[in-house]
Amino acid sequence: MTAPPAAAPLAAAFESAYGRAPDGVWRAPGRVNLIGEHTDYNDGLVLPFALAQGVTVAAARRDDGIVEARSLRASAAPVTAPVDGGPVTAEGWPRERAWAAYPVGVARVLHGALGTGGASLLIDADLPAGAGLSSSAALECATALALCDLHGRAPDRRELAALAQRAENEQVGAPCGIMDQSASLLCTPGNALLLDCRSGLSGPVPFAPGDAGLTLLVVDTRASHDIGDGGYGRRRAECEEAAALLGVPALRDVEDLAGALGTLRDPVLRRRVQHVVTENHRVEAAAGLLRAGAVAELGAMLNASHLSLRDQFEVSWPQADAAVDAALRAGARGGRMIGGGFGGSVIVLTAADRADRVRAAITAAYADRGWTAPAFLDAVPSAGARRAA
Known part of the structure; x- marks a missing residue:
């Protein structure tokens, strides 16, 4: 596993780039959503945790109303823009x-x-972009913390998460829910975060797979994920249409699933509703298993979630399906795609002593199909965003 970018080298690189020392260094993690996919913008429940990997930002205050951004991971020239402009997408x-x-x-x-x-x-x-691990939210949250500290603002972290979400919705044009920013800012080590996306209320749920002799692998399928490519937005619009036809504020409010499915004529909308309603139930069941210390039993929830995302919500992709199938054949407890879909990553829950076998089986399945080899990282529930120096 790649070591996270250290604060001192990044501060030195900042001084080289800007000719002055930074005022500080801030870091925000990516996230894995253990279960609860496409429920966040339906006012539902999610169960993410923060990764050790993330985005680090060295920053210095400016008083000229300008933000200048440079990246060690992008070859393009620095970007300079006023802070009082309109949506970036309009430019x-x-x-x-x-x-x-x-x-x-x-x-x-x-x-x-x-x-x-x-x-x-x-x-x-040290978080791969396009892998469905919310590198965008990590960048937003690290930047938000830096700007607040530099300019003497101290909003509640839930408020800051909502502002970061607004930036992605309004400025970037990606219709994400609140989960990713909340996970990056609110998660704690050794825990997942049970988040009610309607009320904003959240709380830790113990999640330490290593203590149970288990490993949670993240498999970067190398099929790049882009939340702004249209597929995600269509799913969100379909959910909103279904909620309107059913006369509820959001699909989270559907209590009689059978009745709802009988009301809707459009088979596509029926599939979307079935996924969202049952996925919310899976989040509640998964949280109960974790509180009871039954981490190994989580595998069945992951498998059910993947099948629903594949068949009902139709956002999986061939590399994800192949990874889950190969992992289960190699003896993993369970697995599913994560993120918005159409590319990105898969998680696999396996006994620690089977992890090498599972990695080998997935790699072989990709080689058999002529696909780019997947990348792996061990997902360890870690701390949320913070000042690093």
């Missing part, structure tokens, strides 16, 4: 500058909501 940025829409968007939303100003930013990461 027609070329693709090579797309990564900077996230920090610039956060700076603009925080300027409007909290009165923060500009900053010079240097960004590094």
